């Protein structure tokens with residue numbers, strides 16, 4: 719426990735995979751698995767779970783865990799690699815000596831730094847030497863922040879796409895409204911990525927939705943009327959937002 723009362727603990731899941739528990743002084747908590755560097759639980763100080771995990775989730779590589787906050791990298795959606803890339807299927811390492819971040823990203827927070835480097839097999843399917851660093855932190859107020867840093871460790875340029883594919887826990891999809899996407903263009907994955915413009919005041923869900931919104935603002939709100947809960951999602955650094963994934967950096971607040 720550090721002087722602010724934030725604590726970091728380590729354990730193994732039932733398959734022997736390391737996981738990290740972050741606790742803040744008020745009793746909120748976060749659990750991160752080294753399988754995928756994936757946040758699997760985020761609880762309020764009252765013990766309410768804010769992230770969804772499927773009852774059918776498989777918690778063993780090479781399967782990706784369906785729930786929490788999967789990290790899609792180096793590809794989001796379909797492409798030359800398996801859907802949503804391989805980072806979510808790999809075992810990450812704890813990064814004991816990460817390059818420094820701004821003091822605001824550490825002070826008063828419980829946090830852990832993780833690192834993914836490509837294996838020889840990864841380099842065969844995606845021949846680019848990278849280091850992917852992830853900082854997961856839980857603030858005193860219960861906010862969850864994920865910061866990603868992707869470094870090219872040789873001189874050959876590469877491009878990639880990346881997303882936090884967050885599964886929020888909600889009551890019922892018919893009770894949910896999303897604000898902050900109005901008037902934006904989006905690519906509709908249910909229509910071969912055709913481009914459309916959002917017309918409505920706020921997004922509600924009457925049937926399946928699978929979209930990537932382009933050039934979004936940095937704040938989006940997800941209202942759950944039945945649970946009387948609002949998730950505020952903030953991002954910095956990359957332009958686009960998926961129906962439920964946010965790129966590069968995510969700060970989510972439960973109010």
Ligand SMILES: O=P(O)(O)OC[C@H]1O[C@H](O)[C@H](O)[C@@H](O)[C@@H]1O
Pocket residue numbers: 782795801802907928929960
């Ligand atoms: O089933 P997964 O590989 O975890 O993918 C989960 C989702 O990823 C992206 O959001 C795709 O646009 C969706 O079509 C897909 O359902």
